Amino acid sequence: MTTTDITIDTRTAPPPPSTKAASAAPSLILGEHSLCPGCGEPVALRLLLETLQELDVVDRSIGVVGHGCYGSFVRIMDIDVLQCLHGRAPSCATGIKRMRPESVVFTLQGDGDMVNEGLQEVLHSAARGENITCILLNNGVFGDTGGQQTATTVLGQRTKTSLEGRNAADHGYPIPIADLVASLQGSGYVARGAVSTPAAVARTKRMIKRAVQSQLDGNGLSLVEILTMCPTGWFVPAADGADYQGSSMEPVYPVGELKSQEAERA
Amino acid sequence: MTLELLQGSVAITRAAIAADCRFFAGYPMSPFTPLLEAMSRELADTGGVCINAESEIEGANMALGASAAGFRAATGSCGQGIALMQETIAEAALNETPLVVFNMARNQQDYYQCTRGGGWGDYRTITLAPKDITEAVEHTQLLFHLADRYRAPVILYGDDLLSKTQVGVDVQPLDLPDLPEKDWALDGSASGTGRSRQVWTFAMGKKNDPGPGPDGQWKRVAQKFADLEQVEARHETVHAEDAETLVVAFGSAAKFVEHVVEELREQGHKVGLFRPITLWPFPGAALAQVTRGVRRVLVFEINAGQMIDDVRQWTHDRDAIEFIGGVSIDEHGLAFGPLLDAPVIAERILAAHSPADVLTARS
Ligand code: SF4
Numbered sequence: 001m002t003t004t005d006i007t008i009d010t011r012t013a014p015p016p017p018s019t020k021a022a023s024a025a026p027s028l029i030l031g032e033h034s035l036c037p038g039c040g041e042p043v044a045l046r047l048l049l050e051t052l053q054e055l056d057v058v059d060r061s062i063g064v065v066g067h068g069c070y071g072s073f074v075r076i077m078d079i080d081v082l083q084c085l086h087g088r089a090p091s092c093a094t095g096i097k098r099m100r101p102e103s104v105v106f107t108l109q110g111d112g113d114m115v116n117e118g119l120q121e122v123l124h125s126a127a128r129g130e131n132i133t134c135i136l137l138n139n140g141v142f143g144d145t146g147g148q149q150t151a152t153t154v155l156g157q158r159t160k161t162s163l164e165g166r167n168a169a170d171h172g173y174p175i176p177i178a179d180l181v182a183s184l185q186g187s188g189y190v191a192r193g194a195v196s197t198p199a200a201v202a203r204t205k206r207m208i209k210r211a212v213q214s215q216l217d218g219n220g221l222s223l224v225e226i227l228t229m230c231p232t233g234w235f236v237p238a239a240d241g242a243d244y245q246g247s248s249m250e251p252v253y254p255v256g257e258l259k260s261q262e263a264e265r266a
Numbered sequence: 267m268t269l270e271l272l273q274g275s276v277a278i279t280r281a282a283i284a285a286d287c288r289f290f291a292g293y294p295m296s297p298f299t300p301l302l303e304a305m306s307r308e309l310a311d312t313g314g315v316c317i318n319a320e321s322e323i324e325g326a327n328m329a330l331g332a333s334a335a336g337f338r339a340a341t342g343s344c345g346q347g348i349a350l351m352q353e354t355i356a357e358a359a360l361n362e363t364p365l366v367v368f369n370m371a372r373n374q375q376d377y378y379q380c381t382r383g384g385g386w387g388d389y390r391t392i393t394l395a396p397k398d399i400t401e402a403v404e405h406t407q408l409l410f411h412l413a414d415r416y417r418a419p420v421i422l423y424g425d426d427l428l429s430k431t432q433v434g435v436d437v438q439p440l441d442l443p444d445l446p447e448k449d450w451a452l453d454g455s456a457s458g459t460g461r462s463r464q465v466w467t468f469a470m471g472k473k474n475d476p477g478p479g480p481d482g483q484w485k486r487v488a489q490k491f492a493d494l495e496q497v498e499a500r501h502e503t504v505h506a507e508d509a510e511t512l513v514v515a516f517g518s519a520a521k522f523v524e525h526v527v528e529e530l531r532e533q534g535h536k537v538g539l540f541r542p543i544t545l546w547p548f549p550g551a552a553l554a555q556v557t558r559g560v561r562r563v564l565v566f567e568i569n570a571g572q573m574i575d576d577v578r579q580w581t582h583d584r585d586a587i588e589f590i591g592g593v594s595i596d597e598h599g600l601a602f603g604p605l606l607d608a609p610v611i612a613e614r615i616l617a618a619h620s621p622a623d624v625l626t627a628r629s
Contacts, residue, residue, distance in 0.1 A: 028458055030460070030474050031474065053458075058458035059455055059458055060453075060455070060457070061454050061457045062453070062454045074464060075472055076473050077462070078459070078472070079454075079457045079458070080456055080457050080463045081463070081465070081466070082334045082465045083361075083464070083465065083466035083468070084330070084357070085327065088323070088324075088354075091319075091323075091327035092327050092334070093331060094317070094328050095289060095291070095327070095329060095330065095332035095333070095334070096452065098289065099315065099332045100335050100453060100454070103335075103453070103454045120320060121327075124320040
């Protein structure tokens with residue numbers, strides 16, 4: 001048996017802890033989030049806030065946030081925010097943007113919010129060509145209420161309300177909302193990104209930037225669906241969330257741009 | 267004063283514009299539809315926005331968004347459509363966003379709906395029930411003022427008569443007191459300064475500037491409605507001072523009752539009218555006062571008896587109350603039925619006031 005002699009120097013103070021993480025946080029985030037370890041939503045939030053800063057539109061940005069775990073962002077985003085009823089964000093954003101056309105108006109919604117309860121809102125807002133940017137945080141479950149099936153839950157996915165896994169015969173098929181929005185004439189930019197790998201994060205950031213730019217250019221509704229991890233709602237270990245998402249959701253919801261004015265011009 | 271022959275819906279639209287309404291969204295539903303049409307014609311001419319929404323739910327939320335951005339905004343519908351809006355009306359009450367709702371109702375069966383709501387939370391909606399188009403023009407302007415003053419949802423309880431009838435009106439801007447700046451409204455200018463704003467029923471504030479939170483916010487809102495009940499109740503009486511029989515009626519029905527009461531007075535009958543102008547707050551203290559000493563309290567409303575609950579609560583002598591209204595809808599289900607007719611109302615009042623007179627008249 002070996003022993004180690006440890007000499008503790010009680011005369012000098014210990015070195016300060018590393019502050020690397022803090023120095024990298026975007027200044028629009030007012031404090032720490034309270035979301036689960038391994039959750040993909042804080043990454044998406046950060047990408048959005050960084051984009052608003054990089055496009056220099058912070059002092060005219062108004063957010064409309066629905067209900068879900070990301071609802072707690074209302075407290076940490078240094079952005080004017082209306083927290084609205086479940087599903088209704090695009091309608092509320094319509095009212096705001098019509099009255100303040102000079103503003104950059106975005107919605108932040110989950111899949112339960114946008115695709116279940118708010119399907120009508122997002123589709124009609126897109127059809128009307130409302131000049132707003134909708135960010136969908138799609139993790140395929142109701143995370144906030146503990147992992148129930150939503151309209152985007154992929155076939156085979158186990159949830160608290162589809163314990164044997166979603167099957168089409170009993171539960172119907174998942175709704176690819178980005179494809180539907182892209183098919184409408186009133187949408188200007190539609191893309192689907194993910195936050196499961198560093199490369200996907202970088203690509204999603206470019207998508208968000210192009211979506212907000214599309215709003216600034218007056219091209220109608222822009223939407224970025226971001227596939228996010230919900231290890232808690234999926235009942236997988238936090239560290240496995242990204243891999244699980246890559247294998248379960250990304251084959252069903254292919255990542256990439258679905259509609260872009262630039263692509264059309266090219 | 268220059269009178270212009272206007273359909274009620276157009277007059278109300280002009281009044282809303284005079285009150286600086288900048289945004290309107292609604293979904294067609296008769297008899298609300300003429301108001302939506304008038305708004306779509308006239309609001310755009312003044313630089314405002316009118317959206318023919320995909321549903322009542324969306325229309326109400328669009329208006330809520332426009333209002334949260336600091337502009338005077340309204341929506342509307344009737345009956346079933348207002349039912350769909352109740353979620354949004356409750357939300358507006360609890361997150362304190364002004365919201366003007368025009369209920370161009372099919373009849374008087376929306377009384378519970380307007381005064382009790384159907385949404386969630388300890389909230390009420392200030393509801394004004396004009397008796398005619400001229401009063402509706404005033405009420406419309408007053409409602410935009412009250413909505414801003416109290417940061418609360420308010421309802422104009424109209425009906426098909428107010429919506430579709432044409433009368434000569436002179437829409438003049440009301441002289442109302444100035445209100446404070448909307449320093450709570452979202453314009454984006456506070457974003458990124460550490461003092462960004464939040465409109466939220468939970469009112470938890472930002473991390474660096476915590477708000478009252480749901481407990482504090484909901485207590486505050488509940489207290490606001492309790493206070494409002496004391497100050498905003500409005501009513502009108504006609505020949506109530508010496509009335510032996512007092513009829514309680516509201517809205518268009520009250521206008522008919524008023525006419526009948528005048529006729530019966532000329533015939534020597536001691537009848538009077540008590541008309542709640544605000545259905546909420548219900549002018550209960552005034553009713554308690556007026557019903558001291560009357561022998562009968564007759565409630566006339568075109569429904570199965572809804573306001574009578576409030577009358578029962580406040581009438582001095584409960585045994586004196588009698589319901590003389592009823593459900594009476596035209597065959598299309600959109601307008602008042604044959605009960606809203608002066609001779610019918612006169613007969614019902616007389617039957618209760620002096621049964622012998624009626625027998626004599628019939629014999
Ligand atoms: S439940 Fe899911 S979505 Fe919600 S914070 Fe946890 S991981 Fe994120």
